[in-house]
Amino acid sequence: MSSIYYADPAEAETFAASLLVNGGGLPKDQAQLMAKCLVQADLRGVDTHGLARLQQYMARVKDGLVNATPNLKVMEKTPVAAHLDGDNGFGFIVATKAMEDAIRRAETYGIGIVTVNHSNHFGMAATYVQQALKKDMISLVFTNSAKQMPPFGGKETLLGISPFAAGAPSDSEVPFILDMAPSVVAKGKIRKAARRGESIPLGWAYDKDGKPTTDAEAALSGSMAPIGGPKGSGIAILMDIMSGVLGDAEFGGQVGDQYKEARPQNVGHSFIAIKPGVFMDAANFRKRMDTLVQRVHGVTPAEGFDRVLFPGEPEWNLEMKRRREGVPFTDAEKEMFTELSEAFGVKPLRLSTDPLSLEHQQ
Ligand SMILES: NC(=O)c1ccc[n+]([C@@H]2O[C@H](COP(=O)([O-])OP(=O)(O)OC[C@H]3O[C@@H](n4cnc5c(N)ncnc54)[C@H](O)[C@@H]3O)[C@@H](O)[C@H]2O)c1
Structure with a gap:
């Protein structure tokens, strides 16, 4: 049985940043920024x-497929x-810089949009929404990715x-954070079912002939199903328009x-960053957001639900818990961290078999 280890x-963050400096050749500040984004996802x-994903990112930068010291140029x-x-x-470093620029424009003009090309996988899209929330901005984030x-x-x-x-920011309630892939499920769920020899529900994926399948192995050599058929497919095309086509990327x-x-x-x-304060008093906007959250929370839960949650709330609650107990990792991740720390001369990440008590970090 696999164990769980808490960090x-x-x-x-320090561990990941040291690896990215020692093994990836990133400048310290950029390594720290990327490490923070990764831990935020965890x-x-x-x-x-x-x-x-550290091992994969390290391999890409070591093989020269990602530039460790990019010269980021903003063209107005x-x-x-x-x-x-x-x-x-x-992608983490490029995207953070782009959102920072969009926010700066929105501070002055009410809205800012920054397109990006020559970037890489930027991880969890909510990272950049959270960046905008810290500045009280509404935000929209688009990316494209490999087929x-x-x-x-x-x-x-x-x-x-x-x-x-x-x-979108709220006042004392949870902020709105919608972060969704246009596929029915993440590919990781299919990989997990395949590893365990389990079948998958019909509707998650197609086989290599484009037929819906319940066979996880067949799905892995086939393709993923979009949410809501033409609707998810249409959203994925919109992502490509706003990212690749408009941004002059692939x-x-x-x-x-x-x-x-x-x-x-x-x-x-x-x-895209939008300043609510352009339309009304910023505090009034946040209060109105609180009302929306409360009205959503006030809906009677349907059978099988304890509570009605706001988008982003499940992750928000988990973050509170993990900030107290530490971030859980599996055996495979523990092994990978040991390999990386030995390979790049970085102090091993301290892992505990019991949840931590990090109340001070809340
Ligand atoms: N960079 C990339 O190329 C790439 C590709 C795919 C996925 N991702 C990332 O993977 C992550 C997972 O994506 P996903 O589509 O599997 O997310 P998901 O299905 O877990 O969640 C989608 C959205 O639904 C909300 N939600 C979930 N349960 C809810 C509930 N009970 N009540 C109210 N809201 C609820 C979540 O807060 C979230 O905003 C995202 O962070 C995404 O950015 C990145």
Whole structure:
């Protein structure tokens, strides 16, 4: 039976940052920023996009497929619009810079949009929504990604499982954070079923002939199903328009696959920040958001539900818990951390078999 090991989030950040400096050649400040983004995903329960991906990112940068020291150039188009060339840097660093620029424009003009090309996988899309929330901004985040899904009615993959994210600040209630991939489930769930020899529910994926399947292995050599048929497929196409087409990055099935291809990904993104204070007093907006949250919470739970939650609330609650107890990792991740720390001369990450008591970090 597999065990669970808990790490202090601050120590996990230091560990990841040291690896990215020693083994990846990233400048210290950029390594710290990327490490923070990864641990943030782990804290919110998006474990598929946290430290579990370190080995893959390290391999890409060591092989020269990602630029450890990108020169990030912002080109202003109008006072509210700019384009950022990511110079093949890690998506986390490129995206944070782009959202920062969109927020700065929105502070002055009420709205800011920044398109991006020559970027890479940027992890959990909510990271950049959270960045905007810290500045009291509404935000919209778009990215594209390597092909894994056919357009509705098609057999071959062409679209990415590209997450759309949006956020809005509240006052004393939870903020709105919608962060959703346009596929029915994440591919990780199918990999897990295949590993365990289990079948998957009909509707999650297609086999290589484009037929719906319950066979996890057949799904792995096939493709993912979009949510709501043409609707999820349409959202995935919108992600490609706002990222690849508008941002002058790759699109339409041409984004590099970081797991399969030894070439830069040229992922595109775009970031929109909107200042609610332009439309009404900012405090009034946040209070009105609180009312919306309370009204959603006030709906009677349907059978099988304890409570009605606001988008982003499950992850918010988990983050509170993990900030107290530490971030849980599996045996496989523990092994990977040991390998990486030995390979790059980094102090091992301290892991405890019991939950921690980190109340002071809340
Ligand atoms: N960078 C990439 O290329 C890439 C690709 C795919 C996924 N991802 C990331 O993977 C993560 C997982 O995506 P997903 O689509 O599987 O997310 P998900 O299905 O777990 O959640 C989708 C949304 O539904 C909300 N939600 C879930 N349960 C809820 C409930 N009971 N009540 C109210 N709201 C609820 C969540 O807060 C979230 O906003 C995201 O962070 C995404 O950004 C990244």
